[in-house]
Amino acid sequence: MLELDCRDLPCPRPIIELAKALPSVAVGDLLAVVARDPAARYDVPAWCRMRGQEYVGEDLADDHLPRYTVRRLS
């Protein structure tokens, strides 16, 4: 799984990085973004809804920061 380190990027950079990285994973594969930005919790699912991708969920990265995972559907 590709994991993007967006720990120190301000809103909306984690979502921009997510959008830019999407083409680099195969359809059906997972892509995750680790971000401190409190907006990411709402904006990753909203991005998935708006862009037709699947929001898989939130867990913790190795350093206990929130990690948001999506599945490429298209």
Place this chain on the structure above:
Amino acid sequence: MYLDAASSQRLHPAAHDTLLAALERGYGDPRRLHGRGRDARLLLDNARAVVAEALGAQPDEITFTASGTDAVHRGLLGLASTTGLSGIVHSAVEHSSVLHAVEWRESSAHASIAVDPAGRVDLEALAVASRRDGVAVVALQAANQEVGTLQPVDELDLPGGVPLFMDAAAAVGHVVLPRRWDALAASAHKWGGPAGVGVLAVRRGTRWTNPFPGEDELENPAGFPNVPAALAAAAALQAVLAEREQVATRQFEMVERIRRAAAGLPDTEVVGDPIARLPHLVTFSCLYVGGDEIVTDLAQRGYGVASGSACTASTLEPSHVLAAMGALTHGNVRVSLDRDTTDDQVDGFCAALVESVTAIRARAGL
């Protein structure tokens, strides 16, 4: 071009003239029996009568407070204080002044009720939650301050003995108000009155006590009243309501055009109910755009708008309203029209919006 009337309106011309006249006459203590006191009492009673009529209330149900926030705190906590219970049930999208009052009074019986993607509260969940043990009061806004969605206040099904507190700050002067509230709060600078004037209305027969130091009467619970400002607020409200239908019809159509322009942008979501909404307000969010970037860029193009994005908030937290709706929180713009906003100005804004979003996305490499 000021497109942030929902944050604070320019003083209505009717309020301006009234304020100047009342400053000369209304400085006395309305509790005194001398001439100046009687003058001030007359002006204050006049203000209460006008505001009462506008809100569908009686004059003795109205008091003026130091702000809309003050009215919310005193109204909501004052209803809860009489019951011996502490739970407050409220929608997840209430104004922060309501949420702060809820947090201030700790209780395991508090409940925040979810909203649908349009921002409308789940009536069934609210009805169920209001019947749980320990619930003192229910708080539901008339309309949402960020997305404009009207709440179904008159359709609420509450158990007997649980009063309803309605925050009407976003709605007064713009739409016909719901009727079934027990206490109501509003804020004069949201309708074209002066800032520093809140309105608290408590229905006769509703149990309310002052939750803060002072006497329990509804008469001036927040201290010495600003009589000239209260009268100016009443004059503004009267003037605004006299032209409300005409202004609202025009604003509703202008907002519809902004909604269409925003929805026509790629990766942009217009949030809030398209029909059951405030006439003058619209909110939308643009993917890959920073809220601070777009507010600054639009300001440079001459348009003053608000945003619920985290980067524009003092707390750096995204808007709890957008989050509760499951809406995109970044790239958020709230546009709210003045009573004088023209079609040409709206066209100019729509064109500037397209240029602004396109330029910001190009800079981000998208």
